[in-house]
Amino acid sequence: MERGAEKIVAKPEREARAKNKDKLSLQEVLSEIAGFRREILWGTLAFVVMFMTFFVSLMPQPVRVQVGDVSAVDIKAPREVIDVIATEALRQQAAANVPEQWEKDPKVLAELKTQVAAFRDAVALLQAGTPTTQEIIGSLRPFLSSSMSDSDIIALAASQPELLDTGVAKLLEVLEAGLSAGIKSENLLSAKADMVSDLSSASEIPAHVAKALGSFVDKNLKANWVLNEESTERERRKAVDAVEPVRIRRGQFIVREGDIVTEQQMALLVELGMVGPRVRFAAVAGACLMSALIIGVIYVYLRAHHPEVFGSQKLAVLASVLMVSVVTIGGMAAFTGFLIPAATGVLLVASLFDRRFGVLFSACMTLVTGTVTGFDVRFMALALSGGLTASLVLRSDWNRMHLIRAGFVVALTNTAIYIGLGLTGTVPLDDVLSWRDMLMVMVDGPFSAVLAVGLLPLFEAAFGIITPIKLLELSNPEHPLLHRLLLEAPGTYHHSIMVANLAEAAAMAIGADSLLARVGAYYHDVGKIKRPYFFTENQIQGMDNPHDKMSPTLSATVIMSHVRDGLELAKEHKVPQVIQDFIAEHHGTMLASYFYNKAAEGSGGKDARVPEEWDFRYEGPRPRTKETAVVMLADGVEAAVRSLSKPTPARIESLVRKMINDRLMDHQLDRCDLTLKELDIVSETFTKVLAGMFHTRIEYPEQKTK
Incomplete structure (x- = not known):
């Protein structure tokens, strides 16, 4: 216990007080019951309103069209969605534009040189002895193609060693020249023909030797320019990953009146939930979860920092502010672009409670804004920055002019944030430079403040709440x-x-x-x-x-x-x-x-x-x-x-x-x-x-x- 507090309560009195149970008067019991009923009523009402707003946002107005139909109306995207078909087409095109990755195989030339040396050694060995015809043919046939006759092989074995060495040197020269340029499998036959032609036209080589060497090339030459499938796949994967998804933004036309509905457009309508089953259980579950999360966070905060709210009219005020904010954001987001007064509720909460609660409420309204706009980063960033600014700049001893001033500070902050989104590439720069969007961003802050000033007297009259004014x-x-x-x-x-x-x-x-x-x-x-x-x-x-x-x-x-x-x-x-x-x-x-x-x-x-x-x-x-x-x-x-x-x-x-x-x-x-x-x-x-x-x-x- 604090030292100074000991002056207030003596130890025996404190112990006696601790043993006594709190006795509630009838008035207090009735007040507790009424307070609990108010909590249930307003909490349920706020949950239902928030759930319905989220559900409507997640379940857009259905349309009755099929592939090949002529659309009788303009159909716009109620939220941002990725065009899967268009994105996949771009990715396939990007992959196709990546050339195959070819590389030389140095082992091909090395193996050929080894075979040439073995071929020359086999001829030299035959010339050093007195082999039979069958031995000559059996030794040299493995090095030569089937087009080489037995008589040509015997003539080769009888060639002078000097002429044979000259031919082998020419063969190595031709092989190195051809393989250095690279030979693909589809070009192998033409490469063989070119090499045979080069050998045949060499004047220093006898015809029968040139023929034998050409047969060697035909038998043993391989392509050394091979496809690296792993590298090719890796580069194509990089190209595919670099393709940005094709996004259909909220409010963008999907089908115009009079257009024939294509499969691609139908896929977008299905993705948006505008065609198909009327009720999606995922949307219902998502709306319930989001509503429960927001109300739960607010409830925990109030229990910890503002427990007096649950026994006063401020609970009704808060529930009303929450419902008005959610309905306003959900209703205006589809029609007014960036003119969604997300800061209005924050200003009301910060002025009626405190700035800390305003910060928390700002985060909740950002989540609401994200839900009704398909989690568009532009709307969420502006809602968060505007809400935080509104709650932090508002003074505790505020008046109506302070609210208006806070609205203009919100306008400056949101304008800077929006320009920053464009400069960082998060938002297309063309969108930032759009005068209409920029005007909406700048007007949103003062509009939110004026709306808050207008709503305060209504809340005062309806619930008897107190403001500094x-x-x-x-x-x-x-x-x-x-x-x-x-x-x-x-x-x-x-x-x-x-x-x-x-x-x-x-x-x-x-x-x-x-x-x-x-x-x-x-x-x-x-x-x-x-x-x-x-x-x-x-x-x-x-x-x-x-x-x-x-x-x-x-x-x-x-x-x-x-x-x-x-x-x-x-x-x-x-x-x-x-x-x-x-x-x-x-x-x-x-x-x-x-x-x-x-x-x-x-x-x-x-x-x-x-x-x-x-x-x-x-x-x-x-x-x-x-x-x-x-x-x-x-x-x-x-x-x-x-x-x-x-x-x-x-x-x-x-x-x-x-x-x-x-x-x-x-x-x-x-x-x-x-x-x-x-x-x-x-x-x-x-x-x-x-x-x-x-x-x-x-x-x-x-x-x-x-």
Whole structure:
């Protein structure tokens, strides 16, 4: 526990408090049930609206055409889609344009040289001995083609060695020259014929030797220019991968009126779901998943950071903002191009909640935009950048001009993002240079802001929500209810001003909404207007106290009824629900201890009934927000300190801590999010402000006369 917090709660009291279970008043039980029902109602409604929007986007309007039909209408793509047939044709063309990868096989020439050497050695071996005819033919036939007769082979063996060596040298020269240029399989016959011709025309070689060498070429020459199938396939694969898919963009014509529907166009219509089964289960599942994901993320965030939403009208506001945003984006995306006010919902959320929630809501709206536009990167990038900009530039103490200014900042950001998409090649530069698209991008931000400004009063009127603008209007002393309070219960009015000063300072110190706390304090006691003189601050000095002639039970009933009276007056003057919460919760379920003790003292007789404590407790509910809790504490502290005869800083601090501790031990602060550390800060702030209000004045001696 924090050191300062130990001043608030002593250890035995903390242990005793931990053992006690939270007891809910009937008012709080009913409030819990109503809050749960609101959660289910608005959550279900938001899910259904979002699901239907997604489903309509994923299930476009069907068309009744077949291949070969003449289209009676223009058919446009409802979302971006890849033209599979056109893309495949381009890929096939790209692969066909890649030439075959041929390469020389050096082993062919080496093998031929080896065979030539073996052929020459076989002839030399025969010439060195006295072989028979059959031995000569058997030794040389494997080197020569079938066109070489036996007599030609015998004549070759009888050739002079010098002439044979000259012929072999010429053969090697011809082979090297032919193979160096490369010989393909389909050119092998012509290459053989060219080499045989070269050998036959060589004057230094006898005819019978040239014939034998030509036969050798015919028998042994092979193609050395071979196809590298692996390399060819690799290059073609690269060419295919480099082909960009042919994209049909949202709004682009697929079939024009009067055109004959082709197989390619029909394939696109099938891919888009415009032809075929009316309901695709994948689309239904996708719409359900996306809707549940977005609502789930928002629910988890609110539970963690804004739990008070689930007990207030803000839940209805948020659900309405979500539904309006989804329907607006889904409805306008198909018709207005980039003029989809995705930033409108973000501005509303950031202004009604906080900027962090605005950032999260921006991500959700980006997902919505992607779903209804076929995840077009242009729309998603603009929705995300616009939403983030709108939520981050909006000030916490915003007004309508701040909203408009945020819209123009969104326009600048989105324009820069769109140009960047074109320069990086993510979006075709021609699209970026289109004046119509650029105009839509630039107008979208201010349009979103104007729409947000226009919707705010509608939400205020429909749900009674509070905005800084509305709070400033309510804080005007000329407001009918405050004006009545000033005229009919001036003491209460002054007390409310003092409480407002305390509450504002404490709320600001703990990071709560200080403006809301101040305005809530102005209205917390307006119920005293109905019976002002039953409250001590409005009693004129010397007048009789009406409670002296009333029973304690009746007095307690009259005193506690100012809460119910205040709610009736607030509803009559159409005061927002958030301010009504201050009226209902500023006493929680506290005990009217003065009248209870008085009743208990009066029941000292033998047969007297001991008063029920619950009859002397306020109906509640107890404070559910930091702001209403701070006003409760400020209300009690201000009244108590005002009754001190000598309000020194030490006595003020002691009384402040006692008052806060009493309410803490009475479980009045169990339902709000105030921590012990924050209570200590509140105590210190109250002490500082009250010490300034009730400081002891110096008594100046009377000026002596001469």
